Amino acid sequence: MTLLSCGYRNTSDRMVxxxxxxxxQFFLERVVFPFELLSFQCPPQSVIKIWTHGLGGPELVETVQAQELLVEPPSGPAQLEALAGASCNDVPWPQAG
Structure with missing residues (x-):
C-alpha cells in the first residue's frame, strides 16, 4: 500500500x-495538543477529520483530504497517479480554529 507523508499543526489553544x-480499513486516531505538529502516513484517498470537545460534547472542527496535508512531494509514479493532478507545492498547513 502506498502511503503519503502528511502533517497537521494544531494552532488552537485547545486539544484536538x-x-x-x-x-x-485504514484508521488512525491521535490527540494533538495545542501548538503541536503531528506527522503521520496514510493512504492517498484518506479523509482526515479534526474534532474538539465543546460544551455540548464532541464538535467537528474541519474535514480535509490527505492531499491537503502533504509535507513532501510524491516520490514515485504510484503516488503521482494516486494524487491525480493534485498540487502538493505550497500547500498551507490546515489548522484547528
Whole structure:
C-alpha cells in the first residue's frame, strides 16, 4: 500500500483529536495538543477529520483530504497517479480554529 507523508499543526489553544480514515480499513486516531505538529502516513484517498470537545460534547472542527496535508512531494509514479493532478507545492498547513 502506498502511503503519503502528511502533517497537521494544531494552532488552537485547545486539544484536538485527529481521525484519519482510509481505504482497506485504514484508521488512525491521535490527540494533538495545542501548538503541536503531528506527522503521520496514510493512504492517498484518506479523509482526515479534526474534532474538539465543546460544551455540548464532541464538535467537528474541519474535514480535509490527505492531499491537503502533504509535507513532501510524491516520490514515485504510484503516488503521482494516486494524487491525480493534485498540487502538493505550497500547500498551507490546515489548522484547528
Amino acid at each position: 483529536i485527529l481521525r484519519c480514515v482510509g481505504p482497506e
